[in-house]
Amino acid sequence: MAKVGSKLRLxxxxxxxxxxxxxxxxxxxxxxxxxxxxxxDDLDNELSTDEWKQVIRDAKNMGxxxxxxxxxxxxxxxxxxxxxxxxxxxxxxxxxxTSGIGLTIKRLERLKKAGLRHxxxxxxxxxxxxxxxxxxxxxFDKKIKIAKEIKRLGFPMVLNVPISKINIHLVxxxxxLAAEIGVEYxxxxxxxxxxxxxxxREQLMPTQEELLKAEAQVIAARQRLGDKMTLFFVIPxxxxxxxxxxxxxxxxxxxxVAPDGTVLPCSxxxxxxxxxxxxxxxxxxxxxxxxxxxxxxxxGDSWMKEPxxxxxxxxxxxxxxRCQAFLLTGDASNTDPACSKSPHHSLITDAVKQANNSxxxxxxxxxxxxxxxxxxx
Amino acid sequence: xxxxxxxxxAYVIMYPxxxxxxxxxxxxxxxxCDGQHYIGDIVAGLTEKFDASESFIxxxxxxxxxxxxxxxxxxxxx
Numbered sequence: 465m466a467k468v469g470s471k472l473r474l475x476x477x478x479x480x481x482x483x484x485x486x487x488x489x490x491x492x493x494x495x496x497x498x499x500x501x502x503x504x505d506d507l508d509n510e511l512s513t514d515e516w517k518q519v520i521r522d523a524k525n526m527g528x529x530x531x532x533x534x535x536x537x538x539x540x541x542x543x544x545x546x547x548x549x550x551x552x553x554x555x556x557x558x559x560x561x562t563s564g565i566g567l568t569i570k571r572l573e574r575l576k577k578a579g580l581r582h583x584x585x586x587x588x589x590x591x592x593x594x595x596x597x598x599x600x601x602x603x604f605d606k607k608i609k610i611a612k613e614i615k616r617l618g619f620p621m622v623l624n625v626p627i628s629k630i631n632i633h634l635v636x637x638x639x640x641l642a643a644e645i646g647v648e649y650x651x652x653x654x655x656x657x658x659x660x661x662x663x664x665r666e667q668l669m670p671t672q673e674e675l676l677k678a679e680a681q682v683i684a685a686r687q688r689l690g691d692k693m694t695l696f697f698v699i700p701x702x703x704x705x706x707x708x709x710x711x712x713x714x715x716x717x718x719x720x721v722a723p724d725g726t727v728l729p730c731s732x733x734x735x736x737x738x739x740x741x742x743x744x745x746x747x748x749x750x751x752x753x754x755x756x757x758x759x760x761x762x763x764g765d766s767w768m769k770e771p772x773x774x775x776x777x778x779x780x781x782x783x784x785x786r787c788q789a790f791l792l793t794g795d796a797s798n799t800d801p802a803c804s805k806s807p808h809h810s811l812i813t814d815a816v817k818q819a820n821n822s823x824x825x826x827x828x829x830x831x832x833x834x835x836x837x838x839x840x841x
Numbered sequence: 842x843x844x845x846x847x848x849x850x851a852y853v854i855m856y857p858x859x860x861x862x863x864x865x866x867x868x869x870x871x872x873x874c875d876g877q878h879y880i881g882d883i884v885a886g887l888t889e890k891f892d893a894s895e896s897f898i899x900x901x902x903x904x905x906x907x908x909x910x911x912x913x914x915x916x917x918x919x
Contacts, residue, residue, distance in 0.1 A: 479848055481860060527848035529860055557842050557855035581842060582857040622857050649857060 476717040479527025480753055483556075484720040485516065486731060487544065488536040492565045494600030494829040495588070497626050497668055498660040500536060501734050502830075510723045513543040515744065517550050519721050522749040524554045528719075531556040534731075536723070539566035545578045552579025559584060561624075564610040565603055572610075576617050583614050584622040584651075590637035598630055600829040611645045622649040627678070628668035629819070630827075635678040639685045643693055650693055652682065654700040657815075658732045658787060660830050667827045669819040675703060702812050706777070707784025707800035714762035714786055719753060727752045729759060732787040736796055762786050767797050771805040843871055843914075854914055866891075870905050874915045880906070 476482075489500050489507050511519070520531065531551045538544055539562055551558050560575065561584045585607070588595040592604035614621050623642045627635070635652060642650040654675070657665045670678075682697040689695070701708045711718045711730045720728040725744040728734060733741065739761070742752045753759055761767065765778055772783040783789075784800020792801045793808045801808040845868075846853045852868030854861045863871065866887070873883045883902050888895045909915045 477849060527846075529846060529853060529855060530858075555844060557860075559857065581855075584857070620857050 476527065480523060480717060480719040481528060482530045482532070482718045483520075483523045483528040484532040484534055484718070484731060485519065485538075485547075486534050486536065486720060486722050487516070487538045487541045487547075488723050490540050491535060491537040491563065491830075492540075492601065493537070493563050493603065496598060496600070496660060496664045496827045496829050497628060497655045498830045499656070499658050499732060500660070500830070502659050502663065507723055510541075511721075511725050511744070513546060515725065516543070516547050519725075519744055519749060520547065520551050520554065520556075522744075523719070524556065526750050526753060529555075529557060530559065532559045532561050534561040537563055537566050539571065545571070545574045548575055548580050549578040552581075557581050562586065563599075563603075564607045565601070567610050567613075569613050572613055572617055572619075576619070580619070582620045582622070584624050585611055585614065586624050586626070587611075587638075588625065589631045590634050590641045594631050594634065597827075598628075608645075611647075615646050620649075621645075621647045622651055623647040624651045624653065626655045627652050627670070628655045629670045629674065630668065632670045632674045632678050635681050636685070639682070639689075639695065643689060647693060649696065651696045651698070652678075653696065653698040656700065657702070658735060658791065660828070662791060663828055665815060666818055669700070669702070669815065671820050672703060672816070675699060701784070701788075701800075701802040702816055704802065705804040707781050707788070707802040709781045710785035710788075710800075713764075713782040715753070715759040716763070716782075727756075727759075729762075730787070732785075735787055736790050762796065769797055769799070771803075771807075772799050775805065866901070867905060870902055871909065871914065874906075874909070876918050 488510055491500070533544060533548065538560065548558050548560070558580050559582045560580055563586050587607055588598040589604070592602065595604040595607070596602045611621070611623070623645070625631070625638050631638070638652070639650060654670070655661050655668050661668060679697055679699070682695055686695050715729045718730060720731045721744065722728060722734065726734065726741050727744060727749065728741055733739070739758050741758050742756045744752070747756070765772070765782070768778060768783055772778050784802055786796045788802060789798045789800045790796035792811045798808065799806040801811045803809065842855045844853065849862055852863045852871065854863065869887060869890070870883055873886065880902060884895060884899045887898050887902065891898065906915065910917070
């Protein structure tokens, strides 16, 4: 088996190697775990085609290599093909992150021709009822159909199924379905608790027992399937005792551009409403990355307080996630409470304990921003 | 996708959600993997360029091609 190169290291030499464009916040689905902002559904001052192209060119000059077209639902933008073509011509590896709703065979063919390299399709479950329950829309059959078309056209495909209490019992069936479709990668990422998912946390968080059972099922499937499919199973940081090395550190390798041109160190950072993130309509992208106050705030480790400051693991996890620290403790420069060394760790352990009690609160669907599917041709 | 990336001064491989930055020799070896060259061509090319014995280079090239095959970066065409 391959041994060389197994020591993974993430380092972009200071360049934003991974660029994520959130083309729109609009989406035909109403997923209860959606990571989009909860108050910006009606945002209508989206960047124009030319403005997006400028972002794509500027980021390329700054060393971006991987580009993700995301949303909302990026296929709602009619200029998606044009933007993919621009990125591909510049030498980016182009990724589309989609719910599949809004994709047609014709559009898939056009995207292929435009130079799209990879599609990440989001699914909710292995069957129609939980799919409907989680996404708020009856869309299972349509997703399966489009998944098969994606494979027929020869795209490499990642099937992404966010895992929560509502679908965790279906993990074996989800793996079977992915194998049947013929996807190369299946990502069973446990829902992370931001925005809509944070609102619905009590309903969505699985118990430790459910997680351990699902993990064992994944390990068994890996042995059975061998090289045919790569299976990722990401345990939520609430259960790990250590925070995730979020974005490989603030302003380290990643930048997100939101639909209105706001530039963020990650797509969740907008939840830090005390920060005034710069916008490509007012400032040069390179200046934003290299010079702006917002991108410098938590870059490196000089901002760290205890227990991070003196911690030997600070170069591994960078103190965890700034957004999570802010959302749960009210101060983004605190240690991520997912860390057991954090003085606020009880916020996490209490939420986990709560997951063991059956919840009586209803699941709240992402509501505004809903796009009438029947109105689209 | 395999290509030269000027901003990193290196060859890179890009795939869904991942980038591998290759060191100089790895990049040089994969640059030969275009369906037109044989292992002998790679060894000959690198022997000319680097100060090492042909047998050492042959061994290193073979090892790296095995790794690349294991990772799905290259396919065997003949």
